[in-house]
Amino acid sequence: MRETAKAMPGRKTIFGGAVRTGRPVVTLTMMAICAVAFALDWAIPGGFVFQNFAYAPFTTATEPWRMITSAFLHSTNITHIAFNMYALWILGNALEPAFGRARFLSIYLVSAFAGSVGVLLLSPVDTVVVGASGAVFGLFGALFVVQKKRGGDLRQIVVLLLINAALGFFIPNIAWQAHLGGLIAGSLCAVAVAYAPARNRNAVQWGAMAAIVLVLVGLTLYKVSTFPAFLIG
Template identity: 55%
Template sequence: MRTRFGARVGRSGQPVVTWVIIAVNVAVYALQWLLPNDEVYQDFAYATALTAAEPWRMLTSAFLHSQGFVLHIVLNMYTLWIFGRVLEPVLGRVRYLAVYLISAFGGSVGFFVLTPVSMNGVIGASGAIFGLFGALFVVVRQRGGDVSQLLILIGINAVLGFVIQGIAWQAHLGGLITGGLTTAAIAYAPRGRFQLVVQIGGLALVAALLVVLAFARARMLGGSLPTSAV
């Protein structure tokens, strides 16, 4: 038996993927402290100037957090746990992971598109977390539920991105939109034998649109982006 979104019913119900994502973030955070010369940050943080040379940073940066502000990882992982234990059983583990990772990428694309080129590093799971905000909004709406409290929560977090220095609201916006779109592709796929195919196609389409946006932005910037790391 499966849920409306295609997830299998009757599993343990434990948010295994959420636990794994949290464990990876914590492990990477430990490495940030243990490895010398800020090595993890230097190798995996995202900077818009490095988009063409090292595009994988747009995803790896979502697993790094500020060493100077411990609450950065604490708050992100707590929010991930709260939303993950709701969304993972509903969407299914693989679909949920896809939404999370594509949202993380979408957060970086949002930052790339909406900010000037620079070598300023951007790290944190916030883009992916905002993707879960968007995902829960779609799930609740699809079920006919009340989204007013969720909208207030999203609004508060959005405002914080403008009033607190160092928060990349552009990444939050990119993640939020991406999470909503990817989950809509899952939630509104017609039930039946082709549901999974439609869902995969929808997720691939959102990911492709993000790549096109990033590519278009890179083409527009032209020589402003180095083609090799420095």
């Protein structure tokens, strides 16, 4: 019999999300979207998917949705998507049940957005990026916060973070700027969720994450304001 995710009425995770049994639905959905986008990029000629949904800083003012859509695309090198999906599967299985679907999805998407903001702030204007690694690094940061909150062993997470961060500096065509942006935002969101006081917990959690998004939007608007007029359109 297929195992399906079911809510358990009245029961909450330690971070306030609804307790659900079954598979991590949000994690699987994100993986499925990435897989479909990867297949479409191969199937549709002329690089249509890449040309319309990848992100580069110069597209920010006229096509801001690319700051999110690029996180669901990957290069045609199978190892790129394979590594990110493996990491997402591992991290999602650990974090989605702990945070609950809504909080987990929010942290993932905010981290993806922050990865693009990192590229916007720290990369040349014509740098083109795709990949879920900004969001994945956000989940790494979130896992560190969760382990810290629970009093768990942090050494393995720190080693993994350092190794993956180092790869961005030594292997060409890896956007360490996206990794940094995602890591910072994911960690901050997780702090808001994990350390919110029991009283008014939902308001504090969602308010703090909304504030993080507003800061990212503000940084985006500021950087765009410095662009030459021909890039703003």
